[in-house]
Amino acid sequence: xxxxxxxxxxxxxxxxxxxxxxxxxxxxxxxxxxxxxxxxxxxxxxxxxxxxxxxxxxxxxxxxxxxxxxxxxxxxxxxxxxxxxxxxxxxxxxxxxxxxxxxxxxxxxxxxxxxxxxxxxxxxxxxxxxxxxxxxxxxxxxxxxxxxxxxxxxxxxxxxxxxxxxxxxxxxxxxxxxxxxxxxxxxxxxxxxxxxxxxxxxxxxxxxxxxxxxxxxxxxxxxxxxxxxxxxxxxxxxxxxxxxxxxxxxxxxxxxxxxxxxxxxxxxxxxxxxxxxxxxxxxxxxxxxxxxxxxxxxxxxxxxxxxxxxx
Amino acid sequence: xxxxxxxxxxxxxxxxxxxxxxxxxxxxxxxxxxxxxxxxxxxxxxxxxxxxxxxxxxxxxxxxxxxxxxxxxxxxxxxxxxxxxxxxxxxxxxxxxxxxxxxxxxxxxxxxxxxxxxxxxxxxxxxxxxxxxxxxxxxxxxxxxxxxxxxxxxxxxxxxxxxxxxxxxxxxxxxxxxxxxxxxxxxxxxxxxxxxxxxxxxxxxxxxxxxxxxxxxxxxxxxxxxxxxxxxxxxxxxxxxxxxxxxxxxxxxxxxxxxxxxxxxxxxxxxxxxxxxxxxxxxxxxxxxxxxxxxxxxxxxxxxxxxxxxxxxxxxxxxxxxxxxxxxxxxxxxxxxxxxxxxxxxxxxxxxxxxxxxxxxxxxxxxxxxxxxxxxxxxxxxxxxxxxxxxxxxxxxxxxxxxxxxxxxxxxxxxxxxxxxxxxxxxxxxxxxxxxxxxxxxxxxxxxxxxxxxxxxxxxxxxxxxxxxxxxxxxxxxxxxxxxxxxxxxxxxxxxxxxxxxxxxxxxxxxxxxxxxxxxxxxxxxxxxxxxxxxxxxxxxxxxxxxxxxxxxxxxxxxxxxxxxxxxxxxxxxxxxxxxxxxxxxxxxxxxxxxxxxxxxxxxxxxxxxxxxxxxxxxxxxxxxxxxxxxxxxxxxxxxxxxx
Ligand code: HEM
Ligand SMILES: [Cu+2]
Ligand SMILES: [Cu+2]
Numbered sequence: 001x002x003x004x005x006x007x008x009x010x011x012x013x014x015x016x017x018x019x020x021x022x023x024x025x026x027x028x029x030x031x032x033x034x035x036x037x038x039x040x041x042x043x044x045x046x047x048x049x050x051x052x053x054x055x056x057x058x059x060x061x062x063x064x065x066x067x068x069x070x071x072x073x074x075x076x077x078x079x080x081x082x083x084x085x086x087x088x089x090x091x092x093x094x095x096x097x098x099x100x101x102x103x104x105x106x107x108x109x110x111x112x113x114x115x116x117x118x119x120x121x122x123x124x125x126x127x128x129x130x131x132x133x134x135x136x137x138x139x140x141x142x143x144x145x146x147x148x149x150x151x152x153x154x155x156x157x158x159x160x161x162x163x164x165x166x167x168x169x170x171x172x173x174x175x176x177x178x179x180x181x182x183x184x185x186x187x188x189x190x191x192x193x194x195x196x197x198x199x200x201x202x203x204x205x206x207x208x209x210x211x212x213x214x215x216x217x218x219x220x221x222x223x224x225x226x227x228x229x230x231x232x233x234x235x236x237x238x239x240x241x242x243x244x245x246x247x248x249x250x251x252x253x254x255x256x257x258x259x260x261x262x263x264x265x266x267x268x269x270x271x272x273x274x275x276x277x278x279x280x281x282x283x284x285x286x287x288x289x290x291x292x293x294x295x296x297x298x299x300x301x302x303x304x305x306x307x308x309x310x311x
Numbered sequence: 312x313x314x315x316x317x318x319x320x321x322x323x324x325x326x327x328x329x330x331x332x333x334x335x336x337x338x339x340x341x342x343x344x345x346x347x348x349x350x351x352x353x354x355x356x357x358x359x360x361x362x363x364x365x366x367x368x369x370x371x372x373x374x375x376x377x378x379x380x381x382x383x384x385x386x387x388x389x390x391x392x393x394x395x396x397x398x399x400x401x402x403x404x405x406x407x408x409x410x411x412x413x414x415x416x417x418x419x420x421x422x423x424x425x426x427x428x429x430x431x432x433x434x435x436x437x438x439x440x441x442x443x444x445x446x447x448x449x450x451x452x453x454x455x456x457x458x459x460x461x462x463x464x465x466x467x468x469x470x471x472x473x474x475x476x477x478x479x480x481x482x483x484x485x486x487x488x489x490x491x492x493x494x495x496x497x498x499x500x501x502x503x504x505x506x507x508x509x510x511x512x513x514x515x516x517x518x519x520x521x522x523x524x525x526x527x528x529x530x531x532x533x534x535x536x537x538x539x540x541x542x543x544x545x546x547x548x549x550x551x552x553x554x555x556x557x558x559x560x561x562x563x564x565x566x567x568x569x570x571x572x573x574x575x576x577x578x579x580x581x582x583x584x585x586x587x588x589x590x591x592x593x594x595x596x597x598x599x600x601x602x603x604x605x606x607x608x609x610x611x612x613x614x615x616x617x618x619x620x621x622x623x624x625x626x627x628x629x630x631x632x633x634x635x636x637x638x639x640x641x642x643x644x645x646x647x648x649x650x651x652x653x654x655x656x657x658x659x660x661x662x663x664x665x666x667x668x669x670x671x672x673x674x675x676x677x678x679x680x681x682x683x684x685x686x687x688x689x690x691x692x693x694x695x696x697x698x699x700x701x702x703x704x705x706x707x708x709x710x711x712x713x714x715x716x717x718x719x720x721x722x723x724x725x726x727x728x729x730x731x732x733x734x735x736x737x738x739x740x741x742x743x744x745x746x747x748x749x750x751x752x753x754x755x756x757x758x759x760x761x762x763x764x765x766x767x768x769x770x771x772x773x774x775x776x777x778x779x780x781x782x783x784x785x786x787x788x789x790x791x792x793x794x795x796x797x798x799x800x801x802x803x804x805x806x807x808x809x810x811x812x813x814x815x816x817x818x819x820x821x822x823x824x825x826x827x828x829x830x831x832x833x834x835x836x837x838x839x840x841x842x843x844x845x846x847x848x849x850x851x852x853x854x855x856x857x858x859x860x861x862x863x864x865x866x867x868x869x870x871x872x873x874x875x876x877x878x879x880x881x882x883x884x885x886x887x888x889x890x891x892x893x894x895x896x897x898x899x900x901x902x903x904x905x906x907x908x909x910x911x912x913x914x915x916x917x918x919x920x921x922x923x924x925x926x927x928x929x930x931x932x933x934x935x936x937x938x939x940x941x942x943x944x945x946x947x948x949x950x951x952x953x954x955x
Contacts, residue, residue: 097660209483
């Protein structure tokens with residue numbers, strides 16, 4: 001473990017030097033999830049560097065040693081079919097490497113899909129993050145507030161994002177806190193993150209979603225729990241309530257700056273969750289192509305999608 | 312929309328008008344030239360109606376080279392747009408259309424026909440056959456591909472290009488724009504051609520090998536092409552179905568991939584990648600086959616580990632169908648599903664590694680000659696290895712949460728597809744050029760090209776690994792200065808420009824060599840090892856006067872070195888198929904059919920549908936049993952070719 005950490009540090013340093021001064025975003029983690037991913041990335045980089053060097057060395061050796069100009073004119077290369085031993089080794093080593101990586105990969109899969117390690121005893125902050133053309137809506141159901149295009153989160157507490165989309169498939173990504181996940185129209189996906197360090201981070205939609213895609217990003221600020229609570233109180237005191245009409249306006253395609261509201265749109269336009277009762281989910285896609293039988297029950301359709309969807 | 316509005320140029324700009332004028336002038340020049348030199352008849356008789364696999368191959372080659380430049384111009388425009396932060400060269404919509412058409416054109420209308428060119432030109436010669444199993448179907452395949460490509464290419468002038476990426480994910484793609492219609496229908500038409508090619512070549516390889524050529528004596532390119540064709544036959548029907556669903560959604564209001572009424576957007580993604588992942592192996596396996604031929608020829612040695620080469624390709628073909636979900640690890644399918652697809656994906660690295668080591672071991676104890684095709688093959692090994700290992704990195708499904716949708720991915724797939732497929736195409740082109748045209752391409756210019764492309768490639772794509780890890784998402788038409796992506800993207804642009812010079816050098820090389828290269832070369836200028844070099848150059852339309860008999864996987868080499876007898880027996884009359892105009896006419900009708908559907912012109916759509924059936928009916932009742940080449944004609948041709 002010590003060794004791995006040391007190697008990790010060396011590689012980080014190398015990459016940092018290589019690319020100027022600041023570390024690459026993905027390799028500059030600020031939370032446990034992103035840390036795990038960064039260390040996976042460094043581990044694979046190291047192992048892969050080994051393979052690349054081996055291949056380069058073998059190739060160079062062959063090219064230098066067996067070039068025609070290095071050999072007598074009458075040299076006739078032999079006919080060699082292959083050798084079970086040589087081929088066995090050349091299959092065996094990759095199999096071992098792939099096996100090791102498979103173990104790491106499977107472990108990491110379970111780690112990123114569950115609550116962050118080290119925070120198990122803490123209650124997660126649930127945030128519904130939904131995208132529309134080309135904005136992000138963040139609903140804090142427990143706090144009863146909603147923001148557009150910016151996100152405040154407390155540090156040292158698990159964050160549970162419930163993702164969905166009012167339009168095309170998008171991908172919710174805050175590289176320094178963890179990896180991305182799709183936000184889709186008909187159901188909710190869950191992404192677990194956590195922030196260890198206070199600071200400002202970049203968040204964006206990573207999945208191409210049309211004309212306004214490049215600016216489809218948001219600011220993330222991680223702060224202490226006290227500051228976060230203060231902010232929530234302040235919003236409740238000062239912000240306007242989010243009405244259904246206002247929300248419909250927000251869904252219109254276009255860009256908006258930061259916005260803050262009390263209440264959430266989940267109250268009148270719930271997320272397409274599995275067991276939600278009275279789901280009168282609106283897809284905000286009315287401006288797109290209309291089909292004749294458009295008006296059939298939305299609820300029924302979103303449930304049907306779910307049954308066919310491999311979750 | 313108003314009737315004429317639909318056909319309007321969607322995003323009028325100087326660039327588009329300029330390219331329209333250029334396209335128009337080129338067309339006029341070609342038509343005028345054909346008329347002036349009285350070549351219409353020649354063109355019709357010798358090319359448009361031809362069923363000769365060699366000529367069809369060359370037509371695939373010409374189309375592929377044209378599309379390489381179309382896709383290349385798109386690439387340069389994208390890199391120019393991204394070269395500096397906040398660039399205003401292109402607007403968002405234009406950029407979106409460009410990367411979409413770039414992807415589609417490069418994969419489907421450039422790399423595919425290039426690979427099919429090799430299959431057409433080389434396979435019948437390499438297995439000692441006179442033609443493919445279904446020559447007329449082969450012509451139809453080509454013309455369908457060609458019409459599909461042309462239909463797709465006019466989209467930026469008539470009605471608007473698709474703009475939802477080459478993956479065309481729904482529901483983003485599901486809009487009123489005609490771009491998605493173009494995507495669905497043009498690819499469908501070309502795809503049907505490809506599916507028929509797959510069936511044709513599978514049959515050809517299974518049924519038409521020369522006597523003595525057992526499966527395990529087939530040359531490696533034929534093996535690789537065989538497996539690629541099996542993959543085509545299994546994968547392309549999925550695309551056909553997916554595109555048909557998408558078309559019906561677009562035109563008839565069905566709800567397969569829509570947001571409402573049970574439509575499943577992720578169903579499209581699944582179907583697309585069930586075809587899409589095998590598709591990349593359809594491209595890369597024949598490329599591997601070409602490298603195998605070239606490396607063994609210029610090492611003056613047999614291919615190391617023939618059996619493990621075959622086994623690894625069979626294994627890859629199976630695995631290629633069980634990894635598709637690695638394209639959406641991030642869609643929330645759960646740790647279990649991700650683990651399975653992560654492991655199957657990484658498993659492909661093993662057989663691929665076997666192949667790389669086999670090529671390196673083919674150099675072992677060889678006598679390596681650094682010709683241009685060999686230079687490409689040698690550059691391929693390290694460059695492709697880089698792309699392969701980053702593929703393993705992407706296969707780590709959890710880590711892919713950080714790579715997905717970023718420039719890291721763009722770097723990776725260009726890193727496998729350019730050294731893997733494009734270099735193989737250029738190596739093979741240089742290698743087979745003398746067999747096609749009777750003169751060599753200039754070696755000096757060829758080597759310059761190879762080096763320029765490699766250096767340009769590294770400069771263009773290595774920075775993307777870095778910016779990807781720094782958080783640059785793919786398909787962003789611009790970024791702000793504060794992201795710090797600027798310098799790396801500038802390097803990338805310089806690299807792309809160097810590659811562009813490389814591609815222009817290829818044209819120059821062809822021009823130069825047409826003018827100055829010696830015509831006085833043997834039919835076997837590289838001292839090669841397989842049967843295609845045993846024919847004359849130019850290859851007579853019947854390929855082999857006497858069907859060769861084969862006793863080893865390097866039939867021609869053993870004929871030269873071990874006195875294996877290739878031609879036993881005497882000349883006999885040869886049965887050959889007749890030319891036919893139907894494939895061309897039918898494909899033209901398909902073009903009209905596609906165009907009518909794209910713009911919902913129902914009356915022409917019905918007429919052309921009937922036209923297609925009429926062509927098929929005509930063909931079914933036609934009594935055309937081909938013709939015989941007489942012994943006299945064979946003798947004359949052979950003695951003339953031998954004398955030359
Ligand atoms: C010759 C130099 C090339 C350059 C400079 C280049 C550059 C690019 C760029 C800048 C993108 C868009 C990245 C983004 O913003 O997402 C792209 C996408 C793509 N390229 Fe290339 N490319 C080249 C060659 C090729 C070749 C040879 C192929 C395939 C045979 C290819 C296949 C693709 C595909 C499939 C995409 C994805 C399109 C999409 O996102 O829908 N490219 N390329
Ligand atoms: Cu679901
Ligand atoms: Cu894939």
